[in-house]
Each structure stands twice: as C-alpha cells, then as structure tokens.
C-alpha cells in the first residue's frame with residue numbers, strides 16, 4: 065500500500081509516555097503474548113530486536129524494542145559509500161575548528177533550489193567527540209526543499225537525532241509509525257531507527273542535535289517535586305503502521321527501496337527489494353517520539369534573582385559525571401518575570417559548558433533582533449569560558465526598567481544546546497554557509513559602559529597603586 069493511501073486518522077494516533085514500555089499492533093494478534101520470540105511468529109512475521117543499550121545494561125537504563133516485521137532488516141545487498149557523501153556536509157572531529165570567540169549566525173538559507181531533502185539538507189555546524197568512540201555530539205542545521213522519495217529511507221548509526229522544527233512541517237515515517245512534527249515541536253529519532261521525511265507544508269528548516277553517546281532523559285526534578293518542566297505523558301510515540309511492499313518482483317509491482325545510513329559521519333547506501341516500513345507490531349521502550357514545546361511547564365523565581373537556565377531543561381543527556389550533561393536541550397518559552405530588585409535578563413557569565421543557541425520564533429530578551437541580530441533561523445555559539453551576556457543596549461534597558469510583573473517572550477521561543485564539551489565549528493559553519501556575523505562581539509559588548517562610581521572618599525582595604 066503506498067503511504068499516500070493512509071488516512072490522517074490512521075497516521076496520527078499516538079501513544080503517550082517517556083521511556084515507557086509501549087506496544088502497538090496494526091493487526092490484532094501480531095504481537096506475541098507472554099514471550100518475544102515464538103518459533104513461528106503470528107501471520108508469518110519475523111521477530112527482530114533493536115537494542116539501544118548493551119544487553120547487560122542495568123535494568124533502569126536498558127532500552128530495547130521487539131519488532132514484528134515482514135522481512136528482517138539484514139536482508140539487503142552490501143552497503144556502498146554514496147557519491148554524495150561530501151565532506152562539506154559532515155566533518156570528523158579533527159577537521160573542526162576550536163575557537164574562543166563568540167559567534168553568531170544570520171538565519172541559515174532555506175533550500176532555494178528545492179533539490180535537497182532532509183538528509184542531503186542536513187549540515188554539521190558544530191560538534192565535539194566522535195561516533196566511533198560513542199562520545200560527544202554534533203549540532204546541525206537542516207534546510208530541505210523537497211520530500212524524500214517514498215522509496216528512500218535513512219538511519220544513523222552515529223546517534224540519536226533530536227530535531228527542532230523551526231519552519232515547515234515534517235511528516236516523518238519511521239519503522240514504528242508516523243510522527244507529524246511542526247514548528248514548536250521536537251522529535252527524537254533513536255540511533256538505528258529507519259525513517260523518511262516528507263514536507264506537507266513546503267520547504268522546511270530547523271536545528272538538530274545528534275547524540276553520539278547514551279540517550280536523552282528527563283531531568284531530575286529534585287525539590288520541584290513530582291511534576292513540572294516536561295511531563296512524561298506529553299511525549300508521544302507512533303503507532304505501528306506498515307506497507308506490504310515486500311517479496312514481490314518488479315513485474316509483480318514490487319519496488320526497489322534505497323536505505324542510506326550515516327556511519328561515522330559518512331553516508332553509505334544499499335538498494336533492497338522490500339520496504340523497511342514493514343513493521344506490523346512492536347513493543348519496547350526504545351522508540352521515536354515527539355513533544356510539543358507548548359506543553360512545557362515553565363518554573364522560575366517568584367521572589368528575587370535570576371535562576372540558572374537549567375530550570376528550563378526539557379531533555380538531558382548525561383555524561384558519566386553526575387549533573388554534567390553531554391547535551392541539555394533547554395528552552396526559553398513565554399513566561400512571567402516578577403523578580404524584585406533583580407537584573408532580569410541573563411546575567412553576564414563565563415560557563416564551563418558550551419552554549420549553542422537558536423531561535424524558533426520571536427525574539428530573545430537579552431539580544432537585539434532585526435537584521436544582523438539574533439533572529440529566528442539563526443544561531444549563536446558561546447564556547448567554553450567565552451564571556452557573554454546581554455548586549456549593551458539590553459543591559460542598559462534592564463538596569464533602568466521598572467520592575468513590575470512582566471510577561472516576556474510572548475510568541476517567542478529560543479532554545480539552547482548546552483554541553484560540557486568544547487565545541488568545534490565545521491568548515492561549513494564557519495565559512496561555506498556565509499552566515500557568520502562579522503563583528504558580533506564588538507556590536508554587542510564594545511558599547512558596555514562603566515557604572516563604577518569611584519573609590520574616592522571610601523576606605524580601601526586592599527592596596528591599590
């Protein structure tokens with residue numbers, strides 16, 4: 065059945081829950097009862113396990129899913145490097161440039177020529193570490209002008225991909241079923257899961273983070289209590305949805321299907337005579353999901369001072385060091401500011417973590433918008449220990465502001481990929497994209513003026529020469 069024949073009601077039913085044990089069956093009886101691998105699975109299906117952690121990972125970390133499919137994934141001719149696997153699109157760790165300067169980018173171009181799809185339109189901007197070692201992450205911009213072909217599928221062996229839709233809807237078909245991801249929504253496609261991306265509303269642009277190690281978790285809530293921030297039930301997983309395009313020759317109407325894999329930041333492809341979207345039923349806790357950022361329960365100060373942005377963490381990918389993330393996904397949604405005697409925008413700071421920021425829509429309270437500013441579809445990078453904070457004008461405005469309750473960010477949403485790793489910038493991010501704003505730091509901070517009132521007449525306790 066070609067995908068176009070699926071009705072909306074069939075495609076967009078979801079099941080709710082983060083890191084839950086879910087199950088879904090497109091046909092009653094396709095899921096085995098009480099076991100995973102019967103001698104002959106129902107309906108002539110194959111049982112196949114997809115694991116997201118080592119078999120022996122501790123129970124609370126263990127991630128796997130059983131798939132019941134028409135043909136097993138291994139039934140394909142060998143993969144071969146694709147001619148399109150360009151070094152412009154991806155970069156290895158040693159090719160990245162590590163620089164302490166603050167960087168900001170104008171909005172990244174849409175695919176004006178409309179010849180790039182989600183995969184060919186995915187560009188590495190910055191990253192750290194190495195998929196071979198299962199360490200680190202890559203940060204990407206995607207700009208897709210056309211849907212992927214119905215007979216093309218993609219997966220990454222390098223990591224879990226967190227997609228932040230910024231403009232244009234993504235209709236994502238995965239082996240597990242469909243996810244419709246619109247701006248102000250995010251999706252996570254785990255390592256190894258095959259998918260294809262259609263563009264029902266035209267060209268699409270957004271941001272993505274590929275996590276080479278581990279998986280995203282919900283942050284601990286500590287004293288916040290048992291609810292708040294992103295609540296588990298608001299994460300949506302697909303329901304099983306399959307195509308019977310398997311086991312037929314071309315003359316019987318069977319089609320050839322191309323599967324492309326990102327493997328150590330290079331692309332390989334194979335062509336097989338059966339669709340990878342043939343999963344009739346599945347159960348497990350390793351699955352793709354989406355989340356509507358509008359459901360985020362924002363928490364902040366109701367007395368004084370500015371909480372760290374960790375209070376806005378949606379998802380966190382921990383490193384081995386407690387409380388220290390390889391990647392935090394943080395958002396700055398509309399919210400009330402009521403802090404008394406408080407400098408309300410972000411404080412000036414130097415951070416041992418690196419901060420990559422993007423803007424989904426609207427503006428950001430510490431940065432000027434407009435041409436050459438921080439605007440939707442653009443980005444900034446404040447690397448490890450690189451000082452940053454409000455630009456001079458935002459600072460002066462906030463010092464002088466009358467501190468009544470104020471709703472900030474109405475109709476806006478900025479986000480941050482924060483990492484404990486030093487970020488390297490790719491050649492594409494630094495030069496090829498031609499979006500780096502020359503003079504960003506001068507424009508922002510050369511105009512900060514001193515408010516120092518002088519020490520004259522005051523007792524100086526340490527020696528000044």
Ligand SMILES: O=C(O)Cc1cc(O)ccc1O
Nearest residue numbers: 372373409410411419430452
């Ligand atoms: O740099 C930024 O704009 C992000 C940020 C926001 C904030 O409220 C506090 C610290 C911080 O790094």
Ligand SMILES: [Fe+2]
Nearest residue numbers: 415419446452
């Ligand atoms: Fe910051």
